Amino acid sequence: xxxxxxxxxxxxxxxxxxxxxxxxxxxxxxxxxxxxxxxxxxxxxxxxxxxxxxxxxxxxxxxxxxxxxxxxxxxxxxxxxxxxxxxxxxxxxxxxxxxxxxxxxxxxxxxxxxxxxxxxxxxxxxxxxxxxxxxxxxxxxxxxxxx
Amino acid sequence: xxxxxxxxxxxxxxxxxxxxxxxxxxxxxxxxxxxxxxxxxxxxxxxxxxxxxxxxxxxxxxxxxxxxxxxxxxxxxxxxx
Numbered sequence: 001x002x003x004x005x006x007x008x009x010x011x012x013x014x015x016x017x018x019x020x021x022x023x024x025x026x027x028x029x030x031x032x033x034x035x036x037x038x039x040x041x042x043x044x045x046x047x048x049x050x051x052x053x054x055x056x057x058x059x060x061x062x063x064x065x066x067x068x069x070x071x072x073x074x075x076x077x078x079x080x081x082x083x084x085x086x087x088x089x090x091x092x093x094x095x096x097x098x099x100x101x102x103x104x105x106x107x108x109x110x111x112x113x114x115x116x117x118x119x120x121x122x123x124x125x126x127x128x129x130x131x132x133x134x135x136x137x138x139x140x141x142x143x144x145x146x147x
Numbered sequence: 148x149x150x151x152x153x154x155x156x157x158x159x160x161x162x163x164x165x166x167x168x169x170x171x172x173x174x175x176x177x178x179x180x181x182x183x184x185x186x187x188x189x190x191x192x193x194x195x196x197x198x199x200x201x202x203x204x205x206x207x208x209x210x211x212x213x214x215x216x217x218x219x220x221x222x223x224x225x226x227x228x
Binding site: 049051054057058079091114116117119120121122133134135140 | 201205206222227228
């Protein structure tokens with residue numbers, strides 16, 4: 001299990017290749033990539049703040065929980081912080097499992113928990129000011145399907 | 148204990164951290180002590196429904212006891228991913 005919180009860019013292809021190459025005996029690798037969208041229309045910067053120390057703990061706990069729920073080989077989570085721009089990669093999740101059903105489910109579970117339970121906050125900075133992105137009710141609701 | 152603030156909570160209070168000497172038994176009592184300090188704290192803690200809390204880096208609630216706790220953090224609902 002590999003959890004990384006970093007301000008520098010990452011190479012999606014290289015990370016996914018490296019992850020997949022380690023998964024001996026696994027029949028499936030699933031990955032998700034989060035990309036900065038210009039929802040504010042005129043986005044200069046998406047500033048991502050996090051809680052150093054707690055972030056890594058929360059992500060590790062979420063990944064460990066995924067491993068207890070599904071037959072998983074491994075999981076990778078990379079999440080960036082700092083100043084990002086439209087079309088930059090924010091984060092990626094990858095899972096491996098003997099079968100695709102488990103790999104897909106675990107990746108969705110990781111994403112649902114990461115959105116609402118990992119201590120990250122986004123602020124959109126545009127020419128007309130700056131605003132913290134509000135949490136969405138549907139992201140919180142998405143967690144109930146895993147109860 | 149260390150009291151940390153993130154995102155707009157940090158901005159309203161104007162600093163990322165306080166070191167607090169408190170006898171508060173719970174997070175809620177700590178919040179009441181902080182609110183009584185200055186208007187900027189009152190503004191940050193005006194609506195507890197809009198806030199989340201972590202105690203020693205684990206998500207908690209406002210009734211969590213503070214005995215033996217070293218770090219409390221306040222922040223808005225998280226928006227990762």
